[in-house]
Amino acid sequence: MSPLLVLLGVIGMSSATSAGPAVARDSGRGLPLVAAVDPTLRPRTERQPAAAFRARRPGKRYSVTVPIGKPKPSVALPRIEGPADGRLPLVVIDAGHGGHDPGAISPHNGAREKDITLALARAIRADLLASRRVRVALTRADDRFLVLEERFGIARRLKADLFISVHADAAENPEAHGASVYTLSEVASDREAARLAARENKANIINGVDLGAHSGDVSSILLDLTQRETMNTASDFARLLQREAGEAVKFRTHALRFASFVVLKAPDTPSVLFETGFISNKADAAFLASPAGQKKVARGVRDAVQVHFARRITAR
Numbered sequence: 001m002s003p004l005l006v007l008l009g010v011i012g013m014s015s016a017t018s019a020g021p022a023v024a025r026d027s028g029r030g031l032p033l034v035a036a037v038d039p040t041l042r043p044r045t046e047r048q049p050a051a052a053f054r055a056r057r058p059g060k061r062y063s064v065t066v067p068i069g070k071p072k073p074s075v076a077l078p079r080i081e082g083p084a085d086g087r088l089p090l091v092v093i094d095a096g097h098g099g100h101d102p103g104a105i106s107p108h109n110g111a112r113e114k115d116i117t118l119a120l121a122r123a124i125r126a127d128l129l130a131s132r133r134v135r136v137a138l139t140r141a142d143d144r145f146l147v148l149e150e151r152f153g154i155a156r157r158l159k160a161d162l163f164i165s166v167h168a169d170a171a172e173n174p175e176a177h178g179a180s181v182y183t184l185s186e187v188a189s190d191r192e193a194a195r196l197a198a199r200e201n202k203a204n205i206i207n208g209v210d211l212g213a214h215s216g217d218v219s220s221i222l223l224d225l226t227q228r229e230t231m232n233t234a235s236d237f238a239r240l241l242q243r244e245a246g247e248a249v250k251f252r253t254h255a256l257r258f259a260s261f262v263v264l265k266a267p268d269t270p271s272v273l274f275e276t277g278f279i280s281n282k283a284d285a286a287f288l289a290s291p292a293g294q295k296k297v298a299r300g301v302r303d304a305v306q307v308h309f310a311r312r313i314t315a316r
């Protein structure tokens with residue numbers, strides 16, 4: 001027996017007799033022993049060590065499975081409201097956060113982002129329905145949790161023409177205030193946008209388990225060429241939203257930003273994330289928690305939506 005085989009046999013035996021890690025390693029060269037003694041990986045002409053010396057293959061007891069890894073295949077679709085005319089554009093409004101995920105919490109009035117976003121979504125729906133020019137669906141109309149993929153998944157399954165995810169930001173600096181509109185990009189417009197996307201994307205993670213789809217799927221979606229036009233349309237709408245809502249709602253100086261938000265990754269539905277203000281700011285928190293403020297936000301969205309679809313109809 002060659003010295004190498006003797007060495008493998010001895011280490012293999014120690015691995016097989018211990019209840020240690022699944023793959024013991026030769027500390028000198030870092031080779032996994034299981035591979036080293038696996039007869040299928042070596043020339044057949046070589047002498048095999050006696051079966052008793054072979055390291056056991058890792059058994060099932062070493063495998064780790066996480067039972068919850070994907071969103072449920074079909075979350076129930078919400079009702080589409082408005083005129084029963086399928087030719088009218090469909091706008092899906094997504095109230096950010098919900099259920100066990102409160103989002104940001106205001107240090108001033110204790111308002112929770114999930115409640116503010118729901119109130120805003122309802123106010124926007126009311127104004128859009130009153131216009132009679134679009135159909136509307138909400139991803140959630142009550143206090144429930146949805147993973148990010150379910151949110152844009154609803155818009156895709158309904159074949160929505162526009163997806164607006166509504167949020168209210170928070171910052172350590174209590175002076176930070178004003179609204180901003182985010183669109184999807186693989187590269188963030190600035191460090192703050194990148195941080196915000198990281199925070200919002202965390203909504204999927206509970207106790208360290210990512211409840212969303214695999215990130216691989218999401219990045220490959222970005223390579224889809226249809227995404228380009230979708231992203232351009234979303235940027236057009238973001239500009240319109242700032243223009244139309246800008247009179248009644250205070251926007252930040254650099255209000256149009258972009259980052260890699262999971263919730264905006266539908267490849268075929270133009271999507272924006274509307275950060276309606278900072279609930280960490282006293283004035284913004286009071287504005288967003290008040291029915292009057294919510295109405296102003298809703299009017300701005302309604303006006304932007306109307307101009308958006310009017311333009312697209314004339315452009316055809």
Ligand SMILES: [Zn+2]
Pocket residue numbers: 096097103104113167168169200
């Ligand atoms: Zn949020």
